[in-house]
Amino acid sequence: MQCKVRIQMGPVQVEYEGPETFLKKDLAELLVKVANLTAEMGVLVSPDDPDADDNALGKGPIKGTTGTIAGKLNCKKGPELVIAAAAHLTFVAGKKSFSRSDLLNKMKTATHYYKQTHSGNLSKMLGTLVGSQKLLETSKDEYALSDEEKNSLEKALGK
Secondary structure, three states, X not given: OEEEEEEEEOOEEEEXXXXXXXXXXXXXXXXXXXXXXXXXXXXXXXOOOXXXXXXXXXXXXXXXXXXXXXXXXXXXXXXXXXXXXXXXHHHHOXXXXXXXXXXXXXXXHOOOOOOHHHHHOHHHHHHHHHHOOOEEEEEOOEXXXXXXXXXXXXXHHOO
């Protein structure tokens, strides 16, 4: 029987399409080789770090985790953490727009700043940020940083 698998660890990606026997016999060895190659490249990737792929691939002009960005922005309140998450998605992940769930997931990665109450207050925070034109709602539950906010963040983050 034919099967298909794709494995990605940081910047290393391997695709296989062929007989199922390969997966049964050689998949474990392949995973070890991919992990070794990733380590040789000097990339540390934790499977529990949702920021890891973005940082390793260097998609955007700014490097660092959402927590690092939150620190640079001196985040104290929920809306500030939303902006830090949006900055990560924009400048590190290279996304032009992002969903509400993307924002919440990035906020959660900033463990020193994220509070459980942020999840319940996210709608209010997004409404405030859209109202102040820091975020634009490009479609239902899809957001982007305004040009003015991008420029302000670029200065603050040292782009």
